[in-house]
Amino acid sequence: MFVIKYKKIFLAIAGFIMLASVASLFVFGLNFSIDFTGGSSLEVSYSERPQIEQIQGVVAEKIEGATLVRPIGESGFSIRTPFISDDEREALSVALSEQGPEYAQEKVSSVGPVIGEELKNKALVAIIIVVLVIVFFVAFAFRKVNEPISAWWYGLIAIVALIHDVLIPIGIFSILHLDIDILFVTALLAILGYSVNDTIVVFDRVRESLQSNKELRIKENFSETVGKSLQATFARSINTSLTTLIVLLTLLVITGSAIHNFILALLVGVIAGTYSSIFVASPLLVAVYERKKKK
Amino acid sequence: MNGRRIGAILLLVAIAGLGYFVYSSEKENARFPFKFGLDLAGGTELIYEADISAINQNEIDTSMQTLRDVIERRVNLFGVSEPVVQVEQASIFAGGGSEYRLVVELPGVTDVNEAVRMIGETPVLEFKLLNPNVELDETGLPVNPDDAFIDTGLTGRYLESAQLEFLGGQAQVASEPIVVINFDSEGAELFAQITRDNIGNIVAIFLDGQAISTPVVRSEITGGTAQISGGFEPEEARDLARNLNFGALPVPIGLVGTQSVGSTLGQDTLNQGVFAGITGLAIVSLFLILWYRLSGFLAVLSLSLYVLVVLSLFKLVPVVLTASGIAGFILSIGMAVDANVLIFERVKEELGGGRNLREAIEEGFKRAWPSIRDANITSLLTAVVLFWFGTSLVKGFALVFALGVITSMLTAIIATRTFMLALPAIKHFWLKTGFSK
Numbered sequence: 068m069f070v071i072k073y074k075k076i077f078l079a080i081a082g083f084i085m086l087a088s089v090a091s092l093f094v095f096g097l098n099f100s101i102d103f104t105g106g107s108s109l110e111v112s113y114s115e116r117p118q119i120e121q122i123q124g125v126v127a128e129k130i131e132g133a134t135l136v137r138p139i140g141e142s143g144f145s146i147r148t149p150f151i152s153d154d155e156r157e158a159l160s161v162a163l164s165e166q167g168p169e170y171a172q173e174k175v176s177s178v179g180p181v182i183g184e185e186l187k188n189k190a191l192v193a194i195i196i197v198v199l200v201i202v203f204f205v206a207f208a209f210r211k212v213n214e215p216i217s218a219w220w221y222g223l224i225a226i227v228a229l230i231h232d233v234l235i236p237i238g239i240f241s242i243l244h245l246d247i248d249i250l251f252v253t254a255l256l257a258i259l260g261y262s263v264n265d266t267i268v269v270f271d272r273v274r275e276s277l278q279s280n281k282e283l284r285i286k287e288n289f290s291e292t293v294g295k296s297l298q299a300t301f302a303r304s305i306n307t308s309l310t311t312l313i314v315l316l317t318l319l320v321i322t323g324s325a326i327h328n329f330i331l332a333l334l335v336g337v338i339a340g341t342y343s344s345i346f347v348a349s350p351l352l353v354a355v356y357e358r359k360k361k362k
Numbered sequence: 363m364n365g366r367r368i369g370a371i372l373l374l375v376a377i378a379g380l381g382y383f384v385y386s387s388e389k390e391n392a393r394f395p396f397k398f399g400l401d402l403a404g405g406t407e408l409i410y411e412a413d414i415s416a417i418n419q420n421e422i423d424t425s426m427q428t429l430r431d432v433i434e435r436r437v438n439l440f441g442v443s444e445p446v447v448q449v450e451q452a453s454i455f456a457g458g459g460s461e462y463r464l465v466v467e468l469p470g471v472t473d474v475n476e477a478v479r480m481i482g483e484t485p486v487l488e489f490k491l492l493n494p495n496v497e498l499d500e501t502g503l504p505v506n507p508d509d510a511f512i513d514t515g516l517t518g519r520y521l522e523s524a525q526l527e528f529l530g531g532q533a534q535v536a537s538e539p540i541v542v543i544n545f546d547s548e549g550a551e552l553f554a555q556i557t558r559d560n561i562g563n564i565v566a567i568f569l570d571g572q573a574i575s576t577p578v579v580r581s582e583i584t585g586g587t588a589q590i591s592g593g594f595e596p597e598e599a600r601d602l603a604r605n606l607n608f609g610a611l612p613v614p615i616g617l618v619g620t621q622s623v624g625s626t627l628g629q630d631t632l633n634q635g636v637f638a639g640i641t642g643l644a645i646v647s648l649f650l651i652l653w654y655r656l657s658g659f660l661a662v663l664s665l666s667l668y669v670l671v672v673l674s675l676f677k678l679v680p681v682v683l684t685a686s687g688i689a690g691f692i693l694s695i696g697m698a699v700d701a702n703v704l705i706f707e708r709v710k711e712e713l714g715g716g717r718n719l720r721e722a723i724e725e726g727f728k729r730a731w732p733s734i735r736d737a738n739i740t741s742l743l744t745a746v747v748l749f750w751f752g753t754s755l756v757k758g759f760a761l762v763f764a765l766g767v768i769t770s771m772l773t774a775i776i777a778t779r780t781f782m783l784a785l786p787a788i789k790h791f792w793l794k795t796g797f798s799k
Contacts, residue, residue, distance in 0.1 A: 110627075153617075157475050173627045175406075175474050179618035181461075182409065197747045201740055208736050250686055253748065253756050257690070257763065260744030261697065264737040268704065271733040303700075303707045310649060310703075311696030314642035318692055321638040322631070326685045333693065 068294030074350030081231055081347045088238025095241045100248035103187045105180030107151045109159070112143035113167035119144070121166055129159045143173065150179060190252045194233075197259050202226055205267065212274050215289050216356050224351045225266050228343040232262040235339040236332045245328050254332035261311070262340030265304060266348045272296035273352065289356045297349050308341040370784035373667065373777055380670035387677055394677040399684035399758060402632045404625025405469040406477045410615040412462040416513065417613065426462055428519055428612045433466060433481060442468050464615060474622045486571070486611045487518035487543075489556070489588075492564040511566055511573070514556050519612035520549025526603040529591060539599035540591040543606060550586025558582040569602070635688040642692055643669065646699060654706050657782070661702040664777035668698050671769050672762075681765070687758035694766030700737070701774030704730045709782075723782050727775065734771060741767045 070077060101108050122144050123136045132149040139145045151159070156175070164170040205222040212218055233255050240247060273296040280287050315334045322330065387394040400407055417425050426449045434447040446467040471477045490511035522544045528537040545553055556565065557579045567575040567590050575590050594602070647665065650658035672691065676683060709726030717725060745767065748760035 153475055153478050171624060171626075172472070172622070173624045175620065175622040177474075177620045179409075179411075181411070182619050193747055193750070197744050200743050200747065204740055204743060208739075249756060253686060253759050256744060256748050257693070257759070260741040260763070261693075263740045263744075264697075264700070267737050267740060268733045271736060275729070275732070299711070300707075303703050306653065306703050307697075307700040310646045310699040311693065313645050313649065314692055314696040317642040317645065318635075318638045318689060321641065322634045322689075326631070326689055329686060329689060333689075 068298050070297055070346060071290055071294040071350060071353055074353060077346035078350055078354070081343065084238075085231055085234050088234045088241070091238050091241045095244065097237070097241055097247050098244050099187075100246040101147060101176065101178050101183070102248045103183050103190075105150050105178050105183035107148050107156065107177040108175075109146045109148075109156070109172065110139065110143060110174040111146070111160075111163055112140065112169075112171050112173055114142065114169035115167060116142035116144075117167040122146070122163070125162045125166060126159065129162055130155060150177060186249065190249075193252070193256060194259070197256060198226055198229060201229065201259070201263050205263075205270070208267075209270065209274060212277055214277070216352070216359060220352070220355050221270050224348050224355070225263055225270070227351060228266050228340075228348045229259055229262060231343045231347055232258055232336055232339040236335040239335050240328075240332065245331075248328075250326065250329040251332050254329050254336065257333060258336030258340060261337060262343060265307070265340055265344035268303065269297060269300050269344055269349055270352075272300050273349075290353045293349050293353050297345065301345070304341060304345055308337060311337050366780060366784040369780045373780055374663075377663070377667050377670060380667070380674050384670055384673045384677070394680070396676060397680045397682045398628075398632065399682045399687070400467055400469060400621065400628075401623050401685050402628045402635075402683065402688075403469050404472055404623055404628040405467065406471045406474055406620065406622040408466045408468070408474075408477060408481065408617060409619035410464040410466070410481075411618045412464060413614045413616065414462055422462065425519065425612045426464075429464060429615070432611060433464060436481060437466065437468065442471060444469055462613075463618070470625070472622055472624050474620050477622075478617060478620070486569070486614050487521065487606060488568040489514050489516040489553075490566045490568055490573075491556070491560060492566060492576070511568075514552070514565070516545075516549060516552050516556060517612055518606065520545045520552065521606060522546045522549070524603045524606035526596075526600050527589075529589075538591060539594045539596045540589050541594070541599050541603045541606065543588050543590065545586040545588070547586070550584070553586060553588065554582055554584045631685050632688075635685065635692070639688070639692045639695070643695055646695065650699065650702075654703075656785075657702075657706045657709070660778060660781040661699065661706070663781060664702065664773045665695070665698060667777050668770050668773040669695065671773065672765055675765055675769070676762075679765075681761055682758060683762075684758040686756070687762040690759040690762040691766060694763060694770060697741075698766065698770030698774070701730075701734045701771055702778055704733055705774065705778060719785070720783070723779075727779055731775070734775065738767050738771045 116138070119136060119138060123134075126134045126136055126146055126148070130148045130151060134149075135147040137145045148159075156177075160172060202222040202225070205225045206218050209218040209221045212221070236251075236255065236258065239245075240251065245251075273293055276292045276296050279285075280292065312334070315330055315337060319327070319330045319334060383394075386392065388396070412426060412429060414422055414425070430447050430449050434445070437445045437447060446465075448465050450463040450465055451461070466477075466481060468477050491514055493510055493512050524541055524543045527540055527542050529540050560579050561581060562579065564576050564578050566573045567577075567588075577589075577591075590602075643665075647662045650661050650665075652658070654661060672694075675681065681687070705726055708730045709722050712722035712725045712729075713719070715722075742764060745760050745764035748763065749757055
């Protein structure tokens with residue numbers, strides 16, 4: 068199986084992309100939305116778009132502190148401000164309504180700093196719990212497989228694959244300066260669920276081959292067993308990812324700004340997940356085995 | 363006709379029946395319409411934090427429940443259709459301890475300021491005793507205003523009703539408007555005890571933190587009624603009586619977060635979501651039929667069953683659909699194919715190994731099962747954590763995702779299997795894949 072044969076190349080590619088993601092975290096940082104930082108945001112639309120400088124002027128005049136105005140949609144703006152009171156918001160909407168024809172407030176949200184901080188903690192805890200639950204479940208599901216490498220390795224390698232799958236969307240969002248909001252975290256958690264699903268199908272095949280080899284007393288090199296299992300599940304992995312990608316691409320093309328970034332995160336995650344279950348997880352199984360054999 | 367064929371026909375009937383149910387229940391006034399979240403239907407969500415510092419640990423739950431009821435009464439008064447008012451307990455991992463929140467969802471209300479006004483007008487009523495030991499400065503005012511009064515525990519929580527009356531009565535010109543409040547039995551007892559113990563003292567009546575009336579207790583009051591005379595204008599007194607009736611808050615609350623989505627934006631998102639779902643389903647079906655031939659067609663049948671079962675569940679449970687929930691559902695269509703693909707690949711392998719059709723199908727299902735099971739269990743575990751993580755937005759996604767995972771697994775192993783086993787003896791070509799002969 069070419070994947071096992073050239074495993075160093077595929078692992079190097081994954082390693083490089085992961086490093087690049089981490090590097091972009093340090094260089095560009097993450098753009099946390101008000102969901103996490105606390106603050107207020109306002110999406111407004113006009114029938115004809117006024118100059119952005121004009122809107123920026125009005126916002127700066129009415130609201131103290133750091134504000135951000137961005138054009139969205141065909142003729143709207145997204146305005147982000149620190150946490151403001153109802154009176155301030157009222158004053159701001161009145162001023163904004165004078166800037167252009169057919170003013171409408173599409174979306175208003177405001178998050179107190181306490182809730183933002185709490186959510187940040189909760190998101191982190193949720194991700195850690197998902198990862199732990201998966202290690203233990205995989206180790207449990209493979210508990211009878213301890214030859215040639217222990218069941219815990221399957222769990223740990225599944226986690227390495229998951230870290231790969233989560234790091235890449237984070238890196239992409241960091242490079243593109245996209246908002247990290249609740250939906251992004253939801254997407255990450257969904258990617259965790261999807262990707263481990265993919266990885267387990269391959270591992271499962273390895274487990275089955277190992278058992279049948281034992282029953283039939285066939286001696287086979289572990290690398291070969293993994294290669295054959297990968298071969299057998301290859302079409303399935305590609306086809307399942309393909310159908311999921313078709314659906315996500317349709318969503319990305321058709322849906323509007325509301326969940327655009329969410330779909331983008333899922334899309335990147337599914338691609339990363341497919342890559343990792345074929346080109347990272349199984350090669351790592353073999354790498355662990357070879358290292359053990361050398362000792 | 364054998365049992366398998368009858369089973370397959372029953373499934374086809376089920377598809378038709380569910381399809382009719384989903385379609386017909388979207389007519390006006392039908393019993394089971396889809397329920398849409400605020401981001402799709404348009405509306406406002408307000409998050410209040412309850413200040414429970416003054417409340418006994420074991421009374422928190424009751425107080426929060428009363429608070430919820432009071433706010434709900436108030437919201438209902440404004441004619442909002444299907445409002446949701448719920449108490450949320452948020453724990454903060456870093457600091458320990460927990461906070462209580464009240465989440466108010468107002469579908470159709472897209473003006474945040476109006477919504478805040480609607481709820482914010484509810485008065486907080488408290489009865490407090492003048493502290494006899496308070497330190498006074500030269501001007502006769504307390505040094506520390508917080509020490510001037512002592513909580514009695516008697517609050518608007520114990521209020522049964524309030525009405526406007528005129529002191530002196532008989533339509534005299536000089537009559538003063540007052541608000542008469544009636545306590546419930548518990549409140550009446552508390553009030554009697556407070557007045558009995560404090561004859562000659564001042565019991566101040568606080569409204570929203572301001573002392574509006576500071577009467578001196580002359581005798582024990584046992585009837586459970588009290589008068590508030592705060593030098594009101596008649597309109598003021600009438601509004602106060604009305605607001606007290608609608609509910610004096612047992613717990614002070616403060617606004618900590620708001621969300622509001624305009625109804626056009628929501629409608630657009632929904633239309634796009636539905637269109638994306640149908641398009642995605644059509645492309646996936648086409649792909650399945652082209653690549654997996656007859657098996658692909660059967661998979662499309664069980665995929666239709668899957669979609670219809672999930673849509674019916676959305677209606678019957680009911681699940682409140684949000685933008686991310688619909689995305690979760692559409693994503694699950696992609697994943698629902700997975701179990702089918704696993705099975706087909708396995709059946710093809712078994713056919714290649716020289717088994718006959720029936721054996722290959724049975725064996726293919728048996729061997730695909732552990733993979734399907736383990737893969738779905740991990741997805742379900744993730745959904746559970748997501749649900750726990752949830753704000754309402756994420757919970758919607760998690761619930762849809764979990765329903766999708768379970769239903770897709772069941773339809774694949776029941777429906778696809780039944781359909782395949784009902785097949786007559788056909789050439790193996792129809793069950794193979796891709797470019798193979």
